[in-house]
Amino acid sequence: MRLIDTDQTRNALSFDTVIPALRDAFREDATVPARHVHAIQSGNAHGTSLIMPAWSERGYFGVKIINIFPENTHQGLPGLHATYNLYSATTGVPVAQVDGDIVTVYRTAGAAALGADYLARADAHTLLIVGSGRIAGLVAQAMRTVRPIQRVLVRSEEHT
Template sequence: MNHFDEAATRAPLGFDRLVPALRAAFAAEARVPPRHVHAIEAAGSKGTVLIMPAWSDAGFLGIKTINIFPGNSAQGLPGLHATYVLYDARTGVPLAMMDGNEITARRTAAASALGASFLARQDSRRLLVLGTGRIARMLPAAHASVRPIDELWVWNHRPEGAEALAAQWRAEGWNARAATDLEAAVREADIVSCATLATAPLVRGAWLAPGSHLDLIGSFTPAMREADVQCFAGAHVCIDTEEALQKSGDLLDAMAAGTLRAEDVRGTLATLCRSEQPGRPNEAGRTVFKAVGSALEDLTAATLVWQSSDIG
């Protein structure tokens, strides 16, 4: 079995390649069984383990194992750790072990940008990022591949984390600053992208400006949520996959409150990429994209890594 470390996994996954690859993958066919979810409690720590398989007619089978431990931040550790194994789908022979953290972060940011390519206004230039983790750090580059982003704001529950990330982005050439007043920053943003592990709403629907796009990619269980129920009221809502309706605390809360009905969801990435349903209906309306992640995205990224290598 071949091994791709973090750098080797990252190299082929520029967003100029990955976002179009995801668009093509969602427009095509693949088998993506429901993920396995297991709650873990050991030595006083609590976490979640996800096992996510997928395979395609291209002849690849992939399985990602991802461990999420929100309490890791108190120990100075990332809250997410993942591994990815790619197999030959025709024989089951293992082909490669890849850095699952890099695949997860890059495909999540790319899916966020893919959603925005259908739902954010064409002239969206001001991006507000909630969170400072691995995925949050990639969102400017991902969104700039589909929209003319030239102003960045970042908010975090730890202000020093937001200041540090804003400084890093400035060093990379972005016009970036930390937001201390979340409400004010949300009101001014064209795109609000949430990449957190929050369990209580951070963004309020009353704050969102007409014509804005709300991107929710952090929460992925019924116990997690980043937006209050009013964020969905009157908005054009799309999701990454139908699984989001069962797994997203944001959506479950909104449906329980009556600000969203399942039948009012306007599309998935598959139906959007196949042009079966439209994206943004007009310039003035609000849009929301809610993603819980799909093993198809992981398989697409891993396939790109494998096919871009000398051995693939």
């Protein structure tokens, strides 16, 4: 099994490839069961684990696991950790484990840009981003892949 860490995952992804891949994936007949949501308690620690499987006829299936532990921030740790595990759909053999956090933020920003590609005017050059969270910069990058964005405005409770 190949382990693909945070830097390798980030370096392997670009919106020039992510957006067309999402376009194809959304058109594909994939099986995506409802996510499993589990409350986790260990001593005083409380968290939530989200388990999201999906597969198609391409010969692979994947499971993204997101663990959300908000109290981690008091220990200097991220509140969210995620992995994406890829398996052979014909043998069940593990193929790869990928940083699921990076995959998720690229998928989210890429899906937003894909939606804009269908819905926004072709000459749209101003982008308004509501919220200044950690994917705001990636959303701007992704949108520049599908539209000639020249100006980005950000509206946020923290940064206006």
